[in-house]
Amino acid sequence: MGTRRPSKAEIRRRVAQYGQEPPEGVESCRDRLTALASYAVWAKERGFELSRTPLLDVDRIEAFTESADLGKWAAANYRSRLRGLTAKFNPSGTGVQAAKVLEHQAVKPPYSAREIAAIVRIASTQPSPTLGRQLRVCVGLGLGAGLDSVDLKPLRGRHLIDRGEGGIRVDVPGSRARTVWVRRSFETLVRGGLEGVTQGRLLLGEDAARRNVAAKIFANAAIHGNAPRFEQSRMRTTWLATLLIDGVPLPVIMDAAGLRSARTLTDLLPHLELAGEPARLLRGGDA
Numbered sequence: 455m456g457t458r459r460p461s462k463a464e465i466r467r468r469v470a471q472y473g474q475e476p477p478e479g480v481e482s483c484r485d486r487l488t489a490l491a492s493y494a495v496w497a498k499e500r501g502f503e504l505s506r507t508p509l510l511d512v513d514r515i516e517a518f519t520e521s522a523d524l525g526k527w528a529a530a531n532y533r534s535r536l537r538g539l540t541a542k543f544n545p546s547g548t549g550v551q552a553a554k555v556l557e558h559q560a561v562k563p564p565y566s567a568r569e570i571a572a573i574v575r576i577a578s579t580q581p582s583p584t585l586g587r588q589l590r591v592c593v594g595l596g597l598g599a600g601l602d603s604v605d606l607k608p609l610r611g612r613h614l615i616d617r618g619e620g621g622i623r624v625d626v627p628g629s630r631a632r633t634v635w636v637r638r639s640f641e642t643l644v645r646g647g648l649e650g651v652t653q654g655r656l657l658l659g660e661d662a663a664r665r666n667v668a669a670k671i672f673a674n675a676a677i678h679g680n681a682p683r684f685e686q687s688r689m690r691t692t693w694l695a696t697l698l699i700d701g702v703p704l705p706v707i708m709d710a711a712g713l714r715s716a717r718t719l720t721d722l723l724p725h726l727e728l729a730g731e732p733a734r735l736l737r738g739g740d741a
Contacts, residue, residue, distance in 0.1 A: 493515070497518070500561065510536075515533060515537060517717065561691050564692035564695040574640075577593040585675055587651075592672070594636065594643035595636070597640055600690045601686075602686050602687055602690045605630065608628050611657065613627060614644070621636065622636040694719065695725060
């Protein structure tokens with residue numbers, strides 16, 4: 455006869471004899487590890503320290519679930535599990551961390567003017583017509599309208615309204631639904647990405663539920679030499695930085711970007727180059 459498998463009640467009783475907490479179910483552990491692994495990859499890409507105190511922080515977890523390429527259900531699931539880990543293993547991480555945690559960059563620096571020029575040139579000269587069109591969509595709407603991979607996934611032809619000299623309006627659907635206008639300098643690139651796209655067709659691929667849509671396009675594109683690394687989130691960051699430098703009012707930026715807090719914008723401040731001397735800017739007009 456085989457060994458009888460103990461019941462959950464017996465397991466709890468035996469463990470309790472040693473004054474320890476009963477182990478969690480395998481499925482629960484697997485779900486938490488999945489969420490933690492995805493979070494750790496996101497944090498590492500942004501240069502965050504991966505030790506317990508800075509990682510298990512509610513504010514940082516919130517930034518992860520808002521910016522990572524997650525669906526609405528997955529974001530809520532990951533947020534819940536990661537907050538549970540924070541409450542258990544780092545109770546102090548229930549709000550903004552101490553100054554030493556804020557030393558780490560919350561966002562990657564924007565692309566430089568030279569890098570932007572290289573990215574646009576590469577997007578405009580792809581050997582594959584289909585891949586080139588998709589790359590122009592990612593770059594044009596990333597650098598020109600601040601769309602990240604999550605925004606791009608459900609985007610169809612009908613969501614972009616080209617008014618010619620009046621500009622290109624983007625009605626972003628999904629959990630961060632909003633309206634944003636493409637910046638003039640990227641309108642030509644975006645129009646190239648819309649060629650042949652019907653009203654009901656997805657701009658990228660055939661499945662609106664797929665993940666890492668922009669990253670897969672970048673991986674397949676012909677990008678050689680010393681070209682900067684193509685990152686959709688960094689294109690969005692560059693767009694945000696440009697709006698700040700141009701003096702666009704914060705409420706307008708936050709509304710167009712779908713931001714619920716200004717934390718991303720404050721994290722960008724160390725990377726901004728002011729378009730003028732502080733004295734002239736503060737006094738208004740020419741000093």
